[in-house]
Amino acid sequence: MSTTPDRVAVIGLGNLGHALAETFLRQGIPTTVWNRDAAKADALVAAGATAAATAAEAIESSELVLVALLDATVARQVLTTAGDAVAGRALVNVTSGGPEDARELATWAAEHGARYLHGAVYAVPQTIGTAGSSISYSGAQDVHRRWQPKLDLLGKGTFLGADAGLASGYDVAILAGMYGMIGGFLHATAMASAAGVRATELTPMLLSWLADSFPALTTFAEEIDRGGYTGGESSLAMNQAGLSTIIRASRALDVPPDTLLPIKDLIDRQIAAGHGAASLSRAVESFRSAA
Template identity: 70%
Template sequence: MHTTITVIGLGNLGRALAHTLLRDGHPTTVWNRSPHKAEALVAQGATSTTTAAEAIAAGDLVLIALLDPTAARKVLTEAGDAVRGRTLVNLTSGGPDDARELATWAAEHDGEYLHGAVYAVPQTIGTAEASINYSGSEAAHHRWQSQLDLLGRSTFLGTDAGRASGYDVAILAGMYGTIGGFLHAAAMAQAAGISAADLTPKLLSWLTDMFPALSTFAREIDDKEYSTEESSLVMNQSGLATIIAASQAQGVPATTLLPLKDLIDREVTAGHGAASLARAVESLKAAG
């Protein structure tokens, strides 16, 4: 027998979730604040409801894919006791505390809670290219794993509901930092008469060679052991100052580099110039 599943939120991700479930033969109920987004799914066999509470009550497993944690909290709060006896799988992006707050709320309303972090573009949901990390109720993940695996490769990270989000926002911060660096590099290249297309293969080659250093940095950060004979903070302070000056001389603001330079400067000023570049993380933690 196929499980009755509900999808709350029909943006790009929600529609891809519902389509995947319908394709596999699951009776699927959908809800969206703008009802017209359900029309194509209804034509494929989904059932649309007028309220989120009705949709939640219709499914044993409830997938939530809304804009942000505020929207998810509002929709679930309005649904109230409809969550009783349901498993809520919240795929809405947010921070660890957002997930923990909703997990507590769900428990108070006799519902089970899993938080999911999606690593896929919507069109790859339901394929081997998609993966989703989960944390929260281990029993719920075990019970519904076959259904969750339909959406993408699933990995359970632990019973702390905020753990999947903790990984997610950190990974995305790294991703956006990388994109910011690439955009700065492209602007500098063009200012020097080099196309972004010509720059990119050489940049990718250098980054590929450099990325293993992140594992070394990770060990240094976890162990708080920053001694080095190679890439010291003072060495990087000098190199970064040169790059910033070159960027500004080309008319490209060093907006993406100045925050890192500030972290390095703080550590050097505090007497840690001989330490590894990874020690700059300590100024980030102190700032927090």
């Protein structure tokens, strides 16, 4: 299969990879696809895609190759198997993983003559190609600049820097915050239900309270970056007392306080070290001291 400058290749046809390929096809862009389970390409082939027999064949068909596989280990395995086929290609890897996974793959790509750009996708597959999709990139800026018109078809793109691990660094941190929020929400609804309050009745009030609380995160972020935790209206000691009350209430409602105990432990450790008057944001130091 000969390389053409207008063609793109998509490696991996799970929910995300399928959505990427489908978006390119909707825009009239010739698209080669490959997946270990070849049957997953059938619907895309019916829509105009070209199915490759191997990952190497798909990679050789295009200068721009998007990789959307299960995880970083699978991405490394597939690309390693393709070997020299990656030479001269722009590899845009949107497979989930940690910062070190991205850096290691960027090094491997460079050793094999490829340029590497890592992407973190903030979208559910059905919103790829719409205003509801955004993708952060890091790594080879020349790849982002050269292929930005095509990449921007997938969602609003932001280039974060030359360190290939940056996009994943942001991604895993943001997702950790998201899951923490969801855990808090589930705990809140369990407590509300035990108290006779429906989740749908609680949620509007919870959302209003959270929206009013969000500006505090900006203040906390500034305190964390400068390493200065003095003053402020939300001290560790005050939050320790508040959490103790909520934990007792949760247990009284027969709701295990599983989501509250870890943050209480972080606070307790800082207070034990003599920092009870410091801002709540100082609890981040408990993560650092445990490293």
